[in-house]
Amino acid sequence: MSPLLLLVLGLLLPLLLLVLRGRTRREDEPPLIKGWIPFIGKALEFGKDAHKFLKEHKRKFGDVFTVQIAGKYMTFIMDPLLYPNIIKQGRQLDFDEFSNRVASFAFGYPPVTSKFPGLKEQITRGFILLQGDNLTPLTESMMGNLMLVFRQDYLDQESSWKTAYMHKFCNSIMFEATFLTMYGKPPSASRHSGMSVLETDFIKFDKMFPLLVAQIPIWLLGRTRAIRERLINYFLPHQMSCWSHSSEFIRTRFEMFEQYDTLRDFDKAAHHFAILWASLGNTVPAIFWVTYYLVSHPEALQFVRQELEDVLRLSGVEFSRDKDVTLTPAHLEKLLYMESAIEESLRLCSASMNIRVAQEDFSLRLDAERSAAVRKGDIIALYPQAIHLDPEIYEDPQTFRFDRYMQNGQKKTNFYKRGQKLKHYLMPFGSGASKCPGRFFAINEIKQFLSVILLYLDLELEEGQSKATLDLSRAGLGVMLPAEDVRFRYRLRPV
Template sequence: MSSVVLLVAVLFFLLLLRARRRRRECEPPLIQGWIPYIGMGLDFRLDSQAFLKKNQEKYGDVFTVYIAGKYMTFIMNPLLYPSIMKHGRQLDFHEFTDQMAPVAFGYPAVGSGRFPDMGDQIQRSFRLLQGDNLVPLAESMMANLNLVLRQDFLGGEGGATEAVGKGWSTGGLYDFCSSVMFEATFLTLYGMPAPARRHGDMAALRRHFTKFDGMFPLLVGRVPIWLLGRTKAVRETLIRYFLPQRMQRWANTSLFIARRSAVLEQYDALSDTDKAAHHFAMLWASVGNTVPATFWALYYLISQQEALQAVRQELHRVLQLPEAQGPQQSEVMISKEQLDQLFLMDSAVNESLRLSSASMNIRAAQEDFSLRLDERRAVAVRKGDVIALYPQTMHMDPEIFTDPQTYVYDRFIEDGREKTDFFKDGQKLKYYRMPFGSGSSMCPGRFFAVNEIKQFLCLLLLYLDLEMEEGQGTAQLDNSRAGLGILLPAKDLRFRYRIR
């Protein structure tokens, strides 16, 4: 009996191998691997940057890789990126998100036909995170950052840190950033449980969120949720937090979330749980990458005290504060206009994003067509295939960025303004820094996210002296989220602080 089962398994495996795709004329080089469905997924997950660079050296700037059931054509030369953006009709970003988000967050697909115009309305709602709408969001975020920092860390309660004498407290840097940014962002977007100013169960919500977030790469990789232990139960707990009857009791909800709630209420086909799942998805979008981005921005500044002092001096100059002391008022408020004047801080944040981001810009082919790369080259693309840009390879290109592994806080500033001149093969790049995607797939909340990070840094630099603890090495990237945005640190590191 066992020999029959083994024979059937072998025959099935051979059939899968025979069914593998064959490269057609004018198509890019094809790399499939030998593991059915997974293809080269394990190699890519282990070290995506090294995997792609190795294949670029072997096959050139364009090649197709089979990963987790998808044929993905990688465009490795950033000089070719503008050509990809021009194919808006044949290449669509929303198809991928409409497939991925329901699997990860547990709500019905927006593009299923059951919810006419919902996708367009949701996209329009993102305008409330941009332009003049950033002013009230910045004011609210500043107030909430002050609230959380002062009550949990500056008022003697300790929060995620512990006292170590001589005025110093110590704790995990990632845990500290997560504790502050998670709650302040939540309060800014979703509001507070009136008449209280803070949600009493925020620590538990963050713990559940962290558990879900750890499984998120597997969900996106189409691993069934029932194979992931308690992940489904954790997700259900998180979703219940956003049930409409609960959210209705919250005060000072942002216009952005209020608008999204109004859109969801238009569709009777959505259950209350479906609506809550949409709000949970937006929470992940709001903090899933912002928290690790905040960690890296702060980590690099603390690790390079020269950078920290330079950014602090700029901040004091913009706020017209004496450089040798902290703020005299009990609560600092920094306007959106003042944030926009912090060019050196912008450069420091952008440099940390360059070093930590591993997003993958993807678009699904809507038809068979010839993808024009430049005046000389075109490749054949099949309907359903994915065109992928992987900007991390560009961010680490020594031809574009001198000594790319090194943090250079003023890399993106020149003559007091943002530097935009970066070159490849002697040609100026249109796209040279892409932590937030590109074109139609660019993160619509990127301006809000960068403002949040800068506000957090401003308050810490004004209120605190900051140091990394000695003898623990440097922070390393965890590549398990490769392709999904900002990489987490492989482990948390200890830091210490004291009030200035």
């Protein structure tokens, strides 16, 4: 080997080792946990069971610590009493850049940058169309579509028991009802043809979603690119423009994308596909879990069904299984025990990590006395599942109690940690600037789905199955799927 090459290697090697070893903790920084594998750090342990990992590290290192995960330094804030301060610190902590990068990678559209002036702002402004007064037409449209799909596919006049898989059942109804509500109907038909192919592709894409979020190149993921392309192609503008009765939300986005010549039709379609995922990816598993918990707790199911029947009776709605039931937003608002059962299910099955990226080196204020130094590019992470399963906040946290969020017939909002009332005790929808804009619609549609199945059907679990467990591959990303689907039987309720 030439002396020059030796010299270069001699100079580079310590640098390479330094890069691989990563950083060392500075004064005022939280404890630093790197693991022994350079760059990868603790990614494998964290990915296997994030909740267990964080619980153990909290015991060893306290409420605030930094972990090296796949080349990133993530500072976890584990004390929920510190959450309000973190959520408030908007200026130095950014959400957009990170989520924009991840979403464009996963859904296949170009990052929303200054190349598309004003697009980011318009997209954000458009989220209002999922809320407030706009929630009423959206909810009414969902009611009609839910009944349409449910009646045609699942309600016949026979009252014998039928067997089905529960997640598949929830998905097949919600997939099409959501599609119709958001994107509308085809010309001269009430349902789109080819929905089951689209649904199958969607499920395949959804399985790969955690890997795409982890930025694994799509060409390494088998047929995922082709599947994603097929899904995106469904939303090409010339096709969408033939659909009627689409939501105001999607119509506005459609017109907004048309203003940008720099967006190809495929890119616009990819944005629409991203919304399909956003509106189903968490909602369907959430619907599965609340249905599963209610069916496996018959006394809770009966209570929630009774509340529903009382609300309808008191509003003068006469239910008959031969007629389509209509639940207005005003009815849905009164279903407090049902809402509690939904929230309790979300407590048990959701694990969405709230992520912010430090825009500069600065001192992160934790509370009146404490702060922690963070560096530009570091990720600050809240992991609300730690609150959801904290026995100090929720007694017997692994148990489903349908009325956990009720107190004296009213919604219960007082939960405590170290004797102090918590502002954030249930966070399935994220927090602050990145909070889910579809959260009110999501709760409404879950209530509508439950109302329909509780009014029309008797439901029972098939015997001889073990309890449903969570598929942890989605931990950190939202509502987790069941590791295995669950068999149940249903029949039309006698009148």
